[in-house]
Amino acid sequence: MARMSAEERRESVIRAATAEFARGGYHGTSTEAIAKRVGVSQPYLFRLFPGKKAIFLAAAERCVEDTIRTFGEASRGLEGEEALHAMADAYMRVITERPEWLMMQMQMYVAVGAAEQDGDAEFGEAVRAGWMRLWDTVHLPLGADINETTNFLAYGMLINCLTAMGFPPEHRVWEGMYPSARIKGRLER
Numbered sequence: 001m002a003r004m005s006a007e008e009r010r011e012s013v014i015r016a017a018t019a020e021f022a023r024g025g026y027h028g029t030s031t032e033a034i035a036k037r038v039g040v041s042q043p044y045l046f047r048l049f050p051g052k053k054a055i056f057l058a059a060a061e062r063c064v065e066d067t068i069r070t071f072g073e074a075s076r077g078l079e080g081e082e083a084l085h086a087m088a089d090a091y092m093r094v095i096t097e098r099p100e101w102l103m104m105q106m107q108m109y110v111a112v113g114a115a116e117q118d119g120d121a122e123f124g125e126a127v128r129a130g131w132m133r134l135w136d137t138v139h140l141p142l143g144a145d146i147n148e149t150t151n152f153l154a155y156g157m158l159i160n161c162l163t164a165m166g167f168p169p170e171h172r173v174w175e176g177m178y179p180s181a182r183i184k185g186r187l188e189r
Helices: 006-024 031-038 042-048 052-075 080-097 099-117 122-139 146-164 183-188
Strands: none
Touching: 006 031, 006 042, 006 052, 006 099, 031 042, 031 052, 052 080, 052 099, 052 122, 080 099, 080 146, 099 122, 099 146, 122 146
């Protein structure tokens, strides 16, 4: 069996951290749990990352970058409503297939609020920078229309909340969504 490089281990830590933080949040997740999931010692974990905060921010960054990549790939070569539906469909597919991705997003926002209440702006700066890259990724395919971009992202946040709360696909709360933004449409295919 080939030994993993430090970069491969780092990737393993980010994947494990995403799963652990998604479930337990920043304050409820121990570095011990992350190290155990990866199969490394805590001292080795801290050779890869300087601390828990750095691990969380790396997982948050990966989550944002994965979302940006999903939207970018889905909208490539499309504009306007075609891009909107392609991005919505791709996003719905990802959050139903990888629920830890959705939960990590939700934990990111909670961590920012909690950190900023404690006077720590680093979480907020990192997550807001990612959000702005995400904004730019959807803004151009939607015709650089600020209202379309705002509506798309607002629907996305509503979808995140409804999905995280476990509303079933047939529940009436989904009726106001455009078809590509409904979980029901995703599950029936």
